[in-house]
Amino acid sequence: xxxxxxxxxxxxxxxxxxxxxxxxxxxxxxxxxxxxxxxxxxxxxxxxxxxxxxxxxxxxxxxxxxxxxxxxxxxxxxxxxxxxxxxxxxxxxxxxxxxxxxxxxxxxxxxxxxxxxxxxxxxxxxxxxxxxxxxxxxxxxxxxxxxxxxxxxxxxxxxxxxxxxxxxxxxxxxxxxxxxxxxxxxxxxxxxxxxxxxxxxxxxxxxxxxxxxxxxxxxxxxxxxxxxxxxxxxxxxxxxxxxxxxxxxxxxxxxxxxxxxxxxxxxxxxxxxxxxxxxxxxxxxxxxxxxxxxxx
Ligand code: NDP
Numbered sequence: 001x002x003x004x005x006x007x008x009x010x011x012x013x014x015x016x017x018x019x020x021x022x023x024x025x026x027x028x029x030x031x032x033x034x035x036x037x038x039x040x041x042x043x044x045x046x047x048x049x050x051x052x053x054x055x056x057x058x059x060x061x062x063x064x065x066x067x068x069x070x071x072x073x074x075x076x077x078x079x080x081x082x083x084x085x086x087x088x089x090x091x092x093x094x095x096x097x098x099x100x101x102x103x104x105x106x107x108x109x110x111x112x113x114x115x116x117x118x119x120x121x122x123x124x125x126x127x128x129x130x131x132x133x134x135x136x137x138x139x140x141x142x143x144x145x146x147x148x149x150x151x152x153x154x155x156x157x158x159x160x161x162x163x164x165x166x167x168x169x170x171x172x173x174x175x176x177x178x179x180x181x182x183x184x185x186x187x188x189x190x191x192x193x194x195x196x197x198x199x200x201x202x203x204x205x206x207x208x209x210x211x212x213x214x215x216x217x218x219x220x221x222x223x224x225x226x227x228x229x230x231x232x233x234x235x236x237x238x239x240x241x242x243x244x245x246x247x248x249x250x251x252x253x254x255x256x257x258x259x260x261x262x263x264x265x266x267x268x269x270x271x272x273x274x275x276x277x278x279x280x281x282x283x284x285x286x287x288x289x290x291x292x293x294x295x296x
Contacts, residue, residue: 003262005150005230011272014149015060018279021295022061025286033286034063035093035119035278036085040078040104041071046097053095053275060279063090075104079112086114092289093119093282116288119281121145121176130179137288139281144177146273147209147230148184154228154262155207159186165202167191167218167250168211173232177209198222210250220255229256229263232270 022033035057039050050066057064067081078096085094094117100106110118115125121141129138155162164186168174178190191201202208202222208229210218215235223229233250240246249266257263264270287294 002257002260003154004257005154005262005264005269007146007150007264007269007272010150010153011146011276014273014276014280015056017295018276018283019060021283022286025283025290025292026061029290029292031286031290032063032090033060033093033283034065034088034091035095035282036065036067036088036091037095037097038067038069038078038081038085039097040069040073041101043099046099050097053278056275056279057282060283062279062282065091071101073101073104075108078104078109082109082112086112086117089289091117092285093117093278095120095278115139117285119278119285121281122172127171127176130176133183135183139285140180140277141172141176142274142277142281143173143211143232143270144180145281146277147177147232147270148180149273149277150230150264150270151181151184151207151228157184159184159207162186162206163189163204164207164209165189165191165205166209166211167198167202168209168213168232170211173211177211177232181207181209208251212250214250215248216250216252218251218256220252220258223256223259225259226261227259229260230270231264231266234266234271 026032037050037053054064054066085091094113096109110122115123118126118139121139126139130140164181166174166178169190169192178188181188191198199222203224206227211232231249231251235248237246247267284294
């Protein structure tokens with residue numbers, strides 16, 4: 001019998017702990033965690049994400065501000081806004097919603113955010129800290145950090161002796177995920193589009209993390225019996241005969257759940273963890289700014 005990992009429930013638990021920690025910080029020091037979300041342009045999906053981040057921040061008791069800028073905003077003006085937020089003591093987390101319009105250099109913008117307020121964990125300083133195992137002072141990207149918490153719920157914090165395969169090597173999911181697994185003592189393989197014999201590579205894994213962006217690519221018979229399967233993928237399938245579109249992951253859930261020991265569903269697995277970890281990172285940043293040790 002496979003265990004279905006309930007990401008919604010774990011995320012709700014994270015959010016309630018963040019809220020309690022924020023209340024304690026405010027009671028002890030007067031500091032209210034603050035998050036600024038910046039959106040440029042009218043991308044409908046981005047607008048939904050930004051609204052849900054603001055809502056979740058308020059649920060956590062944070063001070064939350066949204067900066068909605070027109071699509072034609074000049075890069076220099078966006079840089080100036082970020083510099084202002086970097087200097088604002090009421091703001092502990094700065095999040096620039098991606099993608100940005102083509103005329104803006106997203107890499108430059110990310111590197112403008114102070115590493116101390118980079119709650120997305122994309123700044124080179126935070127990437128470097130994760131790569132060198134300086135986890136106590138880093139900000140770790142939210143999706144891999146959330147995936148790691150789900151793995152922890154199943155297997156504990158020490159993954160010594162376990163083989164993990166991460167399928168995907170993006171900077172926002174695959175690579176940081178591999179570093180986190182390594183920091184937890186797993187033996188890690190990172191697979192990608194040039195990997196040969198991917199099914200066999202996966203079959204050797206006690207932990208499979210799928211972050212590919214290809215619907216149901218990872219088949220049930222690629223999964224070692226009893227393995228823990230974390231499906232990061234979010235793919236929307238075109239409407240079928242019933243006229244409704246459907247969200248699926250990168251793993252063939254029906255097939256994989258016949259063999260996995262534990263598996264995340266899509267939706268309701270990794271998805272809700274990302275925003276919960278964004279709140280946790282912002283709370284951590286506020287604790288650091290107040291010179292207090294953040295709760296884990
Ligand atoms: P990217 O497109 O940046 O990276 C995809 C990775 O998959 C690449 O490394 C690519 O390899 C690899 N890949 C592509 N095709 C194959 C293949 N046939 N075999 C093996 N590897 C392959 O995607 P992201 O990392 O940004 O996202 C991955 C998935 O996770 C997406 O479905 C996305 O929607 C989802 N996602 C979910 C989030 C959440 O909150 N749950 C947050 C972020 C992403 P190569 O490098 O060789 O091209």
